[in-house]
Amino acid sequence: MIRKFLRKVFSRKAPASESIAKLSVIPCKRHGIRRNLIAPCALKITTQIQQAGFSAYIVGGAVRDLLLGLTPKDFDIATNATPEEVRSIFRRSRIIGRRFRLVHVMCGAETVEVSTFRGPSSNEDDDSTSIQLTDAHGRLLHDNVFGSQEEDAMRRDFTVNALFYDPAKEEILDYLNGYEDIKAKKLRIIGDPIQRYREDPVRLLRAVRLASKLDLQIAAETAKPIGDLAPLLQNVPPSRLFDEMLKLLLSGHALSCVVDLRARGLHHGLLPMLDVILEQPLGERFVTIALKNTDERIRENKPVSPGFLFAILLWHEVLSNWNSLQASGEKPLPALFTAIDQILSIQHKKLAIPRRFDAIIQEIWTMQPRFEARAGQKPFRLLTHPRFRAAYDFMLLRCESGELNMELGEWWKTFLSADHNQREKMLSSQPSEKKGKRRRRRKKASPNPALVAENSIKNDHG
Structure with missing residues (x-):
């Protein structure tokens, strides 16, 4: 009985259905995508699946991006072979997933995702055994229903993601006018918008993200339910959100x-x-400038650490708590550490931020007061910190938003570009500290200027 139930959930074939879409075959001379634009590993895997007697296509975002003149991040493959059949073709592969089983095929250092064509979901099986595939809000719980290529196109989220590219023939198969939507710069959901958003509320966010990223206009019928269905996001697991x-x-x-x-x-x-x-009204300018700079870095293919981004988003909550604690009589540094602990504890519950980012976030925040100490060897020691570049960029954002005096940012820019002698002169012009501390500091050797300069250049938002 258990074996029968599992077989129904994980390998149930979709029932036959009448034609649900009209197929258009778009030749290479019209779409312009040659097979040499496909990543070698994806091309090799597609070819091997086809040689084993199955159909296989490059699908989804890769085809869409190539048509838009963009470089795809990933090349996914869809096939009529079951996960077990794909697994038998490739020695270096594994079946993953619970909601929908996929195969990850390893090719050198790369991993290519291969999925079986999906069929229409249903809460009722073809006999007396009932399998619950959706929850009370319509969100899909299980999606291991296999079907035809035509049905698979209907199951995808947006028409621009429902294109199939055959590298062997260099043709695009289009069941839902996705090719024309791309040319018209339109983002249109497949099927009834309300039902599709209920199946997966994350599509509400994905519609906005894809429209902005690809410079597409969300179709009126696709956009209309977004505001009304927004509460469905509360049913999505926090980690997925x-x-x-x-x-x-x-x-x-x-x-x-x-x-x-x-x-x-x-x-x-x-x-x-x-x-x-x-x-956070006081931090709105800071966050706006930071997101703008983040967008520019990504477009220039520069690294952006998620930890750096979270440090930006949460900073003004930390700043508010820090100021309150100092006003109540706590000393600056202990107050900062207390404020950090309080805010991270709260946000771990609200945002599900992975704890692996905590160290980066905390180091960026705790280094901020150190930028204001510009005497003796303190600036040299700060330059050698592994997170210096991220903390430095963070400090510049604070200056640009008006939180700190621009003079501080300009001083550090000059200090970084100066040679060792110029740096010594800049430090000697700063207000002196207590003599006892200054005498003890003289006993320590100055850091190697070349090493300091190298570190200050290499460190980034890692």
């Missing part, structure tokens, strides 16, 4: 996404991270 928000913030279009999400009412308790960004 966090992952989607992180994709949005690291999309290179975070600022426009945040503005759009706010306009559509997806804040005020619905997205805790968005509340953090928007609901």
Whole structure:
């Protein structure tokens, strides 16, 4: 009985259905995508699946991005072979997933995702055994229903993601006019918008992110239910919501996404991270400048650490607590550490921030007071800190937003570009500290200027 139930959940075939879409075959001379634009590993895996007697296509975002003249981040493959059949073709592969089983095929250092064509989901099986595939809100709980390529196209989220590219023939198969939507710069959800958003509320966020990232206009019928269905996001596991928000913030279009999400009412308790960004008047300029700079870095292919981004988003909550603790009589540094502990404890529950980012966040914050100490060997020691570059960029954002005096940022810019003798002169012009401390400091050797300069250049938002 248990074996029968598991077989129904994980390998149930979709029932036959009448034609649900009209297939258009778009030749290479029209779309312009040659097979040499496909990543070698994805091309090799697709070819091997086809040689084993199955169909296999490059699908989703890779095809969409190539048509838009962008470089795809990943090349995913869809096939009519089951996960077990794909697994039998590739020695270096593994089946993953519970909601929908996939195969990860290892190719050198790369991992390519291979999925089996999906069929229509249903809460009723073909006999007396009932399998619950959705929850009370319509969100899909299980999705291991296999089907045809045509049905798989219907199960995808947006028409621009429902294109299939055959590297062997260099053709695109389009069941839902996704190719025309790309040419018209339109983002349109597949099927009934309300039902599709209920199946997976994360699509509400994905619509906004894709529209901003790809410079597409959300179709009227696709956009209309977003505000009304926003409360469905409260049913999404916090970790998954966090992952989607992180994709949005690291999309290179975070600022426009945040503005759009706010306009559509997806804040005020619905997205805790968005509340953090928007609901702090004193920090609004700081966050706006920071997101703009983050977008510029991503577009220039410069690294951006999620830890750096969270340090930005949460800073003004820390700053507010820090100021309150100091006003109550606590000394500056102990007050800062207390404020940090308080805010991180709260936000771990609200935002599900992985604790692996804590060290980066805390180091960026605790280094901030050290930028104001510009005498003796303190600036040299600060330069050798592994997180110096991230903390330095953070400090410059504080200056640009008006939180700190611009003179501080300009002093550090000059200090970084100066040679060792110039740096010594800059430090000697700063107000002197207590003589006892100064005498003890003289006994210590000065850091190697070349090493300091090298560290200050190499360190980034790691």
